[in-house]
Amino acid sequence: MPEQVLIIGSGIGGLTAGIILAQLQHPVTVVERNPQPGGLMRSYRRSGIDCPVGVHYLGALDRGQLLRQLWDALGVTPLIPLERMGAEGIVDRYIFDDFEFNLPAGIDAFEENLRRTFPEEQRQITMIMADLREISRSLSAFDFFLSPALSVFSPERFESMGERLLHLGCSIRLTAVLGVPAGLIGIPLRECPVYYYYMTLASYLLSSWRLVGSGTAMAESFVSQFQSLGGNIVAGDGVAAIQVEAGHVKGAILRSGRILPADVVIAAVHPETVLSLLPSDVVRPSYRERVAQLENTKGLLGVNAAVPADSHQALPYNVYRLYTEADGSLTRGIFHQLRASGQPGMNLLSMITTSSIEEWLPWEKTTSGRRGEDYKEAKEERARWLIDEAAELFGLREMNLLDVYSPLTIRDGVNSPGGSAYGVMRTTKQLMKVASLNRVLVKGLFLAGQNRLASGIMGTMLGSFQAVRQMIGHEKFIGEVAGRLI
């Protein structure tokens, strides 16, 4: 009999695991504490405009590329409306105080651009491109699914990218340009493992895309595909406790008191949340300690504003305004995306920058919608800084502020500790500690979502495939899941 599976969390991590297991004929229930499923994939609406939260752009979605193959395997590709970025040959424009760099579409074009911009650093660029191509090839070949080994990469793949650039003798400017992809996964370059660094960079270079039309289409596509395979979603009723009997999961108790029996529980939520749901005597103190000591990625401050489309055309690329220290390491970055809003005559400008939870401590004990006027003022003051800078950058004259979100919004919205945007921080320092969390704590309990393997849409989905592999075993995974990917 296929095991009855319960999944905690309906973000892309939970729904990916749910779809794969439903395809394998398991009866699956996904439990979501919010009234609407989708987690960070789901946008919110202000003045008739869908404002994105956790999906601004996606890499490797061209036919045959990694994320596209994952979507094809789940059957969601035709359901998600996308547009390709880079129509003018640029995917991202990096603007520093005294120079600019355009990240083009394509690995070869990236190499050409680096060689042209940094003619004195041909040796360094040759080494960097060799690493980038190797990791890109390996990712596209699904090496880490197909090999029964847990890691197919040699230990140097997990060394620090910042150190690597230092040893190569890269200039301050080249270091600054190459530092940006580490920021996209919330890790400082000097602590960013080489593997995660290249994985992120390669995915966007292979091809970059963004959603068009309704901001809820992606979440709804995953939900409808899951339901069409017989999957069941219980929304608006979070898991209050995971039941364990004789060392094996037995199901979950929801906040409403409802009991859902299960043979397997997949927790697509933060490990801290998982611990809070388990009976205290089933977890070794050393595991608890490891989780308590984990450093999470920082929170984000996001601003969404409507701008008139006749004076400010949508841009087919993102713009990053970047600030660096004397050694080229990034101190602050602001992401901008100016695209069609779905409302006639209006474009949507989304801006995001890091913001630590400490900035928001006065409202730490409040909940969304009830934080008071002073919180609103604090948000708007910070937003003003971003808006003024965007006004200068894009020559904006008119702008209608739609919304500002803070790390507290993310904390309360998706139950992310400290409002962390990308979950646990996979630095070189705590990589082993983070990886060890995936060892089975209690029989029948598995970790999925962005805290499993890597963050971002692609990293989260790969982590959920890995969780399924751990649950059903390597042989069955190769025969019944990975077969569809190759």
Ligand SMILES: Cc1cc2nc3c(=O)[nH]c(=O)nc-3n(C[C@H](O)[C@H](O)[C@H](O)COP(=O)(O)OP(=O)(O)OC[C@H]3O[C@@H](n4cnc5c(N)ncnc54)[C@H](O)[C@@H]3O)c2cc1C
């Ligand atoms: C502002 C922002 C911008 C981003 N932009 C991009 C981007 O452009 N491209 C990209 O690739 N990635 C981006 N990311 C990262 C990406 O969105 C995440 O890595 C990914 O969506 C995480 O998915 P998840 O399923 O692990 O978590 P989530 O989407 O957070 O889902 C977890 C779900 O679990 C639910 N939950 C928690 N506790 C319980 C409980 N006790 N019971 C029931 N349910 C529970 C939560 O409510 C939530 O719905 C961005 C992230 C942020 C914050």
